[in-house]
Amino acid sequence: MRAVIAEDSVLLREGLARLLSENGLDVVGSCETADDLLLKVRSYSPDVAVVDIRLPPTHNDEGMQAALEIRAEHPSVGVLVLSQYVEVGLAMKLLADSADGAGYLLKDRISDVKDFIDAVQRVAEGGSAIDPIIVSTLLSRHRSDDPLAQLTPREREVLELMAEGRSNQGIADKLVISVRAVEKYVSSIFGKLGLPSGATDSRRVLAVLLYLRS
Amino acid sequence: MTSAVAHGDYVDDRRWPTPALLGLIASAGFAAAGCSLVLALKNDVIGRDVGEPLVIALLSVWVTVSYILCGLLAWWHRPASRFGPLMIAAGFANFLASLAWAANDVVFTFGQALDLLPPVLFLHVFLAFPTGRLQGRFECALVLTAYVTAIGGELVRMTFGYFGPQNLLEITENLQAAQAATRVQLGLVSAYCLAGVGILIARRLRTGRPHRRTLTLLAEAFGLALVMIALLLVSASWGGPAVQQIRWATFAALSLAPVAFLIAFLDSHLARSSVGDLFVELQTDPAPTDLRDALARALGDPSLTLAYWLPDYGCYADIDGRRIEIPGPDSGRAITLIDQGSSQVAVLLHDPALDNEPELLAAVTAAAGIAIENGRLHAELRARLAELSASRARIIEVGQRERQRLERNLHDGAQQRLIALSLELSALEDRLADDPAARASLDQARREIATTLEELRAVARGLHPAVVSGHGLEIALEQLGVHAPVPVTLTVDIDGRLPEALEVAAYYLVSESLTNVGKHANARSATVLVRRVGGEVVVEIVDNGAGGADEELGTGLRGLADRVEALGGRLRIWSPDGGGTRVRAEIPCVP
Numbered sequence: 001m002r003a004v005i006a007e008d009s010v011l012l013r014e015g016l017a018r019l020l021s022e023n024g025l026d027v028v029g030s031c032e033t034a035d036d037l038l039l040k041v042r043s044y045s046p047d048v049a050v051v052d053i054r055l056p057p058t059h060n061d062e063g064m065q066a067a068l069e070i071r072a073e074h075p076s077v078g079v080l081v082l083s084q085y086v087e088v089g090l091a092m093k094l095l096a097d098s099a100d101g102a103g104y105l106l107k108d109r110i111s112d113v114k115d116f117i118d119a120v121q122r123v124a125e126g127g128s129a130i131d132p133i134i135v136s137t138l139l140s141r142h143r144s145d146d147p148l149a150q151l152t153p154r155e156r157e158v159l160e161l162m163a164e165g166r167s168n169q170g171i172a173d174k175l176v177i178s179v180r181a182v183e184k185y186v187s188s189i190f191g192k193l194g195l196p197s198g199a200t201d202s203r204r205v206l207a208v209l210l211y212l213r214s
Numbered sequence: 215m216t217s218a219v220a221h222g223d224y225v226d227d228r229r230w231p232t233p234a235l236l237g238l239i240a241s242a243g244f245a246a247a248g249c250s251l252v253l254a255l256k257n258d259v260i261g262r263d264v265g266e267p268l269v270i271a272l273l274s275v276w277v278t279v280s281y282i283l284c285g286l287l288a289w290w291h292r293p294a295s296r297f298g299p300l301m302i303a304a305g306f307a308n309f310l311a312s313l314a315w316a317a318n319d320v321v322f323t324f325g326q327a328l329d330l331l332p333p334v335l336f337l338h339v340f341l342a343f344p345t346g347r348l349q350g351r352f353e354c355a356l357v358l359t360a361y362v363t364a365i366g367g368e369l370v371r372m373t374f375g376y377f378g379p380q381n382l383l384e385i386t387e388n389l390q391a392a393q394a395a396t397r398v399q400l401g402l403v404s405a406y407c408l409a410g411v412g413i414l415i416a417r418r419l420r421t422g423r424p425h426r427r428t429l430t431l432l433a434e435a436f437g438l439a440l441v442m443i444a445l446l447l448v449s450a451s452w453g454g455p456a457v458q459q460i461r462w463a464t465f466a467a468l469s470l471a472p473v474a475f476l477i478a479f480l481d482s483h484l485a486r487s488s489v490g491d492l493f494v495e496l497q498t499d500p501a502p503t504d505l506r507d508a509l510a511r512a513l514g515d516p517s518l519t520l521a522y523w524l525p526d527y528g529c530y531a532d533i534d535g536r537r538i539e540i541p542g543p544d545s546g547r548a549i550t551l552i553d554q555g556s557s558q559v560a561v562l563l564h565d566p567a568l569d570n571e572p573e574l575l576a577a578v579t580a581a582a583g584i585a586i587e588n589g590r591l592h593a594e595l596r597a598r599l600a601e602l603s604a605s606r607a608r609i610i611e612v613g614q615r616e617r618q619r620l621e622r623n624l625h626d627g628a629q630q631r632l633i634a635l636s637l638e639l640s641a642l643e644d645r646l647a648d649d650p651a652a653r654a655s656l657d658q659a660r661r662e663i664a665t666t667l668e669e670l671r672a673v674a675r676g677l678h679p680a681v682v683s684g685h686g687l688e689i690a691l692e693q694l695g696v697h698a699p700v701p702v703t704l705t706v707d708i709d710g711r712l713p714e715a716l717e718v719a720a721y722y723l724v725s726e727s728l729t730n731v732g733k734h735a736n737a738r739s740a741t742v743l744v745r746r747v748g749g750e751v752v753v754e755i756v757d758n759g760a761g762g763a764d765e766e767l768g769t770g771l772r773g774l775a776d777r778v779e780a781l782g783g784r785l786r787i788w789s790p791d792g793g794g795t796r797v798r799a800e801i802p803c804v805p
Binding site (some may be wrong): 016018059060064078084088089093107112113142143144180210 | 257463622625629630631633634636637638639640641646663664667674680681683684685688689690692693696697698699700701738741747767
């Protein structure tokens with residue numbers, strides 16, 4: 001699995017490169033600007049690009065723009081955006097109309113090595129990884145007429161993990177329950193919320209996020 | 215209280231003509247005109263050379279009388295100006311030239327020698343309007359040369375025996391030489407007249423159209439007369455067609471000028487009645503904000519600028535305290551200073567033609583005395599307010615920059631380092647697989663770092679909402695809406711980005727208002743709306759809660775009002791009891 005990294009802090013760039021290499025990824029390039037990143041993506045066709053949202057020169061939205069460009073021009077390359085703040089609006093902007101091969105995580109997550117590597121691999125394989133804060137923010141938002149209230153606590157947990165982009169197996173591992181049990185919860189949740197079931201992992205991420213956001 | 219400065223150039227030693235003197239001159243003028251008429255009717259040469267004796271005689275007499283009378287009027291009205299005497303002189307010169315119609319040889323010779331004096335005097339009169347003085351060396355040289363050419367050329371022609379047996383100055387008869395001299399003389403004088411037209415046109419281009427239509431008419435009458443003189447002289451010298459008709463037309467054009475002068479004079483007299491209107495207007499409102507317009511109406515000069523002197527700022531300003539630069543003397547604008555006692559209050563920038571009506575200027579500025587002083591105080595107040603709000607905007611701007619810098623430092627420094635440190639710790643944790651106690655400590659340390667990072671994030675966001683600068687208002691507001699204590703309907707109807715200061719102000723406004731909704735309003739829902747209305751961006755936060763929020767709806771909102779006002783906008787809050795709360799900011803923003 002091949003990865004490129006765009007991060008302007010040397011400390012973090014090297015830390016990330018080491019982290020990914022030690023966990024079986026092949027870091028084929030690392031750079032600190034958006035232009036360099038696009039060049040490396042074009043040249044190396046990696047499986048995943050890990051991108052800091054704030055890149056030089058202005059540190060405004062260069063990283064985000066590069067991520068969107070990679071998503072548009074190189075759909076086979078997964079993009080994982082890292083940021084020190086996560087915003088619902090930015091998550092939705094990044095996903096646009098598909099959660100395939102897209103991730104948006106708080107930068108702090110890299111020190112939870114197992115979860116982080118898991119997220120990188122999911123994105124590289126065309127899945128998705130949405131920061132738990134985004135999901136919990138959306139879940140906790142106030143609604144006038146709240147169908148989420150019908151969910152049991154366990155169903156809520158499953159919904160959260162599902163929205164983060166985890167597969168049924170991933171959810172089962174996380175909650176230490178069987179995959180069959182997860183499947184049961186998922187179909188119950190979709191029934192209660194009125195969502196069409198049976199979608200792929202990343203399709204259902206988008207469906208759930210759009211549902212929570214509306 | 216008024217002193218005319220700059221372009222007016224009035225002579226100080228006023229020589230008041232006595233009524234007796236004026237009457238005497240008028241009588242002499244009529245006598246001269248009568249004399250011309252008699253000479254013309256008795257002279258058959260005129261009939262042969264230039265057509266109907268009666269027509270040319272009447273035209274000539276009209277020119278003589280009208281110039282003398284208009285000159286008297288101008289002199290009596292404006293004794294300091296040389297224009298009146300100059301017009302009178304032109305009238306008499308016209309009479310003197312008509313002496314060439316006399317049968318007596320001496321009188322003929324005298325009149326003939328001055329034959330071309332009138333056209334040059336007309337040139338002089340037209341160029342010297344309205345002050346009676348020529349402007350600049352070029353005009354002086356032109357007129358002087360024209361006099362020399364007119365009289366000198368005539369004497370040369372007479373020396374060579376032109377004009378027949380009555381000419382007493384003949385020394386040797388050489389008609390060829392005389393003919394050549396004639397062409398040179400007439401050609402030159404007509405060239406001078408055309409140069410005069412050029413000067414009039416150049417003046418018009420420099421100063422723009424005069425503020426009174428009658429003055430435009432006058433200038434055009436001058437120009438037409440000069441063109442006609444030039445045409446007449448050339449066609450007389452080179453024997454063009456219809457010389458006779460051209461001569462009539464020339465006299466007619468010349469006689470237009472005094473008529474135009476009279477109209478302009480009456481018009482400016484009528485203008486004086488507007489001072490009365492101004493008095494009445496100022497009686498009802500002694501400090502009108504549109505004082506300039508009132509003065510412009512009274513002076514009949516729509517281009518008028520009223521500039522108040524602000525001594526503390528050492529500059530001139532309009533009623534709203536905006537700085538006005540006083541143009542230099544070459545700008546084509548005239549300046550009249552307005553004093554109150556010994557101190558200067560204001561200046562009027564006006565059409566130079568108004569310099570010709572100093573009494574009107576004086577009457578208008580006297581009538582507006584108190585109003586002008588009030589206006590000056592108003593302008594000074596506005597200038598201070600503008601200064602104050604500019605300095606408030608600067609303070610907020612500087613604060614904003616500083617907070618932005620701190621946020622960047624935090625982001626690039628402490629936050630990145632802590633994340634890197636946390637990463638190091640987890641790498642270390644891996645290597646201590648066989649020491650559970652150490653692993654637990656490391657895990658604890660990483661959790662501490664995570665908490666610290668969360669706190670730092672809150673601090674950074676409080677310092678400056680980086681997401682606003684980075685990704686725009688809509689993305690940032692969506693997050694506020696999601697976090698809000700009640701369901702929020704968000705509408706951001708803006709294309710592209712807005713100025714950063716405006717976006718940041720709007721963000722804080724929405725943030726603070728939604729926080730207040732949660733604290734006090736007891737509302738079920740809220741709407742947030744951002745959109746352009748005309749040249750403004752409107753930010754509106756409405757809830758359906760209890761309302762009745764008092765003025766102290768939070769010092770937070772007070773600070774936000776400062777922010778909004780510093781951007782030239784305004785913040786209003788409606789909060790009737792039981793009627794919800796509406797916070798609305800309108801901030802100017804050029805699309």
